[in-house]
Amino acid sequence: MLLKFLVRDAARTLANLASGNPLDLPHAERRNGTWNHDDLAWLAAKVRDVPGDFAAIGVFRGAAFRKVADLAANQGRYAHAFDSFTGVAETPPAGGTQRPVDMLTIDGPDEFVRLMAKAGITRELYEVWPGAVPDCFANVPESLRFAFAMLDVDDYQPAADALRWLPPRISDGGILALDDYSPHAGSMATKSIKEFLATDHGFEKIAAFNQQLILCKLPSATQS
Numbered sequence: 360m361l362l363k364f365l366v367r368d369a370a371r372t373l374a375n376l377a378s379g380n381p382l383d384l385p386h387a388e389r390r391n392g393t394w395n396h397d398d399l400a401w402l403a404a405k406v407r408d409v410p411g412d413f414a415a416i417g418v419f420r421g422a423a424f425r426k427v428a429d430l431a432a433n434q435g436r437y438a439h440a441f442d443s444f445t446g447v448a449e450t451p452p453a454g455g456t457q458r459p460v461d462m463l464t465i466d467g468p469d470e471f472v473r474l475m476a477k478a479g480i481t482r483e484l485y486e487v488w489p490g491a492v493p494d495c496f497a498n499v500p501e502s503l504r505f506a507f508a509m510l511d512v513d514d515y516q517p518a519a520d521a522l523r524w525l526p527p528r529i530s531d532g533g534i535l536a537l538d539d540y541s542p543h544a545g546s547m548a549t550k551s552i553k554e555f556l557a558t559d560h561g562f563e564k565i566a567a568f569n570q571q572l573i574l575c576k577l578p579s580a581t582q583s
């Protein structure tokens with residue numbers, strides 16, 4: 360039995376190596392379109408000494424955010440949830456969309472708060488910033504910084520807008536986790552991520568899995 364586990368662990372470690380991912384990446388079962396909670400815990404552990412709050416842009420019913428808020432609280436931090444809470448824009452967004460416009464609605468931020476309470480995430484652990492990207496950023500204090508932020512809004516335009524607002528607000532050594540990144544695609548969020556990667560962005564790639572790209576902000580001193 361022990362030998363079986365050792366062989367399985369070795370195989371998974373080799374798989375991480377072959378895919379260019381860090382050897383300590385969790386051996387997780389991953390489903391496209393969802394964030395594995397072991398991966399989120401792994402990322403949170405990496406920013407333990409980095410100043411700032413945790414944030415998620417695009418939270419839907421909070422499947423990932425409830426873990427993000429829990430991890431933030433465990434490190435004595437605050438979490439921030441950004442979303443329209445009414446699904447995507449009514450007009451088809453530039454770069455295309457893959458679903459009906461009302462598919463991701465949860466009927467407003469109060470419903471999100473209710474879902475979080477049901478999951479055991481109490482209201483004092485997080486802030487909610489309702490509104491379409493980029494309007495939801497308008498009232499965020501200029502001084503707010505993030506040690507960890509994830510972006511998961513599917514479509515080109517909100518992802519592009521968020522990728523202008525968010526990166527300067529991530530602390531040095533902080534992590535930017537991007538969903539919907541398919542290296543061989545060129546539309547929707549992937550298009551905006553590729554445009555971001557083509558700029559002088561000041562981040563380095565630390566992992567890629569499950570159509571999720573993980574970047575770490577380089578110290579300001581090393582950025583050109």
Ligand SMILES: C[S@@+](CC[C@H](N)C(=O)[O-])C[C@H]1O[C@@H](n2cnc3c(N)ncnc32)[C@H](O)[C@@H]1O
Binds near residue numbers: 417419442
């Ligand atoms: C795929 S879901 C996010 C899933 C979530 N990260 C999770 O793990 O459960 C995408 C979310 O982005 C939000 N969204 C899409 N376009 C948006 C926009 N222009 N402004 C604000 N939120 C938007 C939707 O309301 C939806 O909640």
